[in-house]
Amino acid sequence: MMAAQVDCEFLVKKARDLVAEDPWAAKAWLITARTLYPTDFSIQYEMYTIERNAERTASAGRLLYDMFVNFPDQPMVWREISVITAALRNDVQDKQTQFLRGLFETLPGRIQCEMLLKATEQCFNTLERAEMLLLLLRRFPESVVQHGVSLGETLLEAENLDDQDSPVNCFRKLFVCDVLPLIINNPDVRLPANLLYQYLHKAAEFYIGYVTRSPSLENQHQGSQDAADIKSPTKRSTQKYIIEGLTEKSSLIMEPWDRLFEIMSIVAMRCEWQMDKSNRNCGEILHRMKDLCRYINNFDDEGHRKYKHQVVYSTLLVFFKNAFQYVGSIQPSLFQASSPSNNQVPLILLDDLSNTYGDVDIDRGKHIHKRRKLGDGREKTLSSDDEECSGKGRNRHIVVNKIELPNSIDALENFKLARESWELLHSQEALEKEFTRICMSWKTETWLWLRIFITDMIVYQGQYRKAINSLHQLGALQGAQQHVMNQGTLEQQRALIQMAACHFALGEYRMTCDKVLDVMCSVIPCTQDVVKLQEEAPKVKPRFRKALDLKLLPCTSKAMMPYCLQLMLACFKLRAFTDIRDDLALGHVIVLLQLDWPRGENLFLKAVDKICQQGSFQYENFFNYVTNIDMLEEFAYLRTTEGGKIHLELLPNQGLLIKNSSPPLGVLPQEFKLQPSSQTADRHHTVTRGITKGVKEDFRLAMERQVSRCGENLMVVLHRFCINEKIILLQTLM
DSSP, rough: HHHHHHHHHEEEEEEHHTTTHHHHHHHHHHHHHHHHOOOOHHHHHHHHHHHHHHTHHHHHHHHHHHHHOOTTTOOHHHHHHHHHHHHHEEEEEEEEHHHHHHHHHTTTTHHHHHHHHHHHHHOOOOHHHHHHHHHHHHHHHGGHHHHHHHHHHHHHHHHHHHHHHSSSSHHHIIIIIIIIHHHTOOOOOOOOHHHHHHHHHHHHHHHHHHTTTOHHHHHHHHHHHHHHHHHOOOGGGHHHHHHHHSGGGGGOSSSSSHHHHHHHHHHHHTOOOOSSSSSSHHHHHHHHHHHHHHHOOOOOOOOGGHHHHHHHHHHHHHHHHHHHHHHHHHTTTSSOOOOOOOTTTOOEEEOEEEGGGGOOOOHHHHHOOOBBOTTTTOOOOOOOOOOOOSSSSSOOOOOTTTTTTTHHHHHHHHHHHHHHHHHTTTTSHHHHHHHHHHHHHHHHGGGGHHHHHHHHHHHHHHHHHHHHHHHHHHHHHHHHHHTSSSSSHHHHHHHHHHHHHHHHTTHHHHHHHHHHHHHHTTTTOOOOOHHHHHSSSSOOOOOOSSSSEEEEESHHHHHHHHHHHHHHHHHHHHHHHHOOOOOOHHHHHHTTTTTTTTTHHHHHHHHHHHHHTTTTOOTTEEEHHHHHHHHHHHHHTSSSSTTTOOEEEEOHHHHHHHHHHHHHHHHHHGGGGOOHHHHHHHHHHHHHTTSSSSSSSHHHHHHHHHTTTTTTTTHHHHHHHHHHHHHHHHHHHH
């Protein structure tokens, strides 16, 4: 026995030494050795090694087949098989991997199947065993009947045992993306309807969780892996799989929504849903479900129970897909799965304040105004604004700027479909109960993105008190998930503005102003030329509306600041034009009316009318913040005899304007007075020509200095107004 072993080793060594210089001689030695000692494993393995290294596929395959049949317990055999099966599971297309795949293909089908089954038994890790068995199912579809369902149940059970915090994990990914399609597409696998619904439920939860995952998922998983390496080394492979399988670009799931709807389509066919054609889009699916609900009044009836599942799951998927796409459009940084264009900006849904400048009824007989000129010399005309809206409809129009916000068009369609899906799911008790059950199992109350959509939907419905409560819930979620939010300030601004708009709709004007001023404290005023902004602003045509419009605004300082100022104007306007005299509120209105001039001219003329009726006006912040040349001209005119000699107290301290080198905020000292352009100089002459005689010197000097400020950036002035006068502004609304 010992002599035979020595002889075998001698023959193998002799062949190994000859491989490099004379491979055919080495092969001859091994053939001789195999003939003499047919049961010796080392001889056959050496022959296999030579053929494999020479990349002779057919001969290497035959030798591997012989070793697998004759030496099934040899560790070296299983090491080779594990290398080959790893190549079969690998997507890499290098030369070595392709050779190993070709080698496996030379084996008889029966041996391939048996080899994969036995390789599966050699795996001790659940994921590796599942991947090996999945390889078997893909190559031999007939094995799906025997092993498919059990593999799926094993993965779902492993997910529970591993205490996964999220449905987006390695076990669920293997089940939903790989195993489930094999099971439900195999007609020989017969599954009860309740199990199909369970699988559809699992798939929907996974795909929705996958597309709505946050950009910081990879960092979180890396942190989880580090912790797992310390606390539980056995979880390292699982954590590694999560990172590599769910975050690497090469392993990303393509078209997840299409995959999910395909699974639902197959389940629909197997469960005998009412389907007249496939490949429907979301709008068509929703329309079909509405029709189904029209002639089925009781989904709990035995004969109609399956249609309840059809309506719930079909509408549910339409809802979540469109709600996700809507939120992805208005807040593109929230999702890792979204790929917004570089110019896509966040959006915010708010009540339209276009009618802020409306509600003007001027009696021209009471006060004769001076003619004002536009830049081209044409006389300005007073145009009527939109009629005030009455009531709040459910079918409200949302105004968007299609040129500046091209992404808003699709967002509006997504919002419409998601909202209608939500309403359908709550239209019948049976549907609502099932939908609520699914949402509770998915813990949707913790989904920040869904709370954003629900808040906007409530705002759209005009349920402002409920919207405020939803915004508070949103704030709590943002605080709990601060690691997700990289733009905390932006999110706070968005919530504050929406909350301010809701308080305004409820008539809570002090709360409105309080929220607006909080926003103004955190934004930086846009330095773009105000005139340019006015020219770009779209004109709103007069029309009657059944319900208040809404608008999608860019969540930027350029768009949010004017909206905030409009909200403040709307609050003070109601206080300023009551029968009770309130010069402070009227002064605030005049300052804020500069924002969208000359659109606010009608309201300004109404303010002037009220001042004339009063015979006097006191607003000591006038020269701090009023820089509009037309307004200055009007107030200069009011001091003249022709203007009625109205008593105006607009100076905080008369002596400061003449003697003090440090004038009040907003009033430039003489030595720093701006040099007016030729056009400004003409206006300067117009403003001062009527008050050079018989008026106080300090008022004339103040007007002269104020004209020099007409070129200041208006947004900077109004921003300073909000910051510096915050206490007074709030006190005015008490």
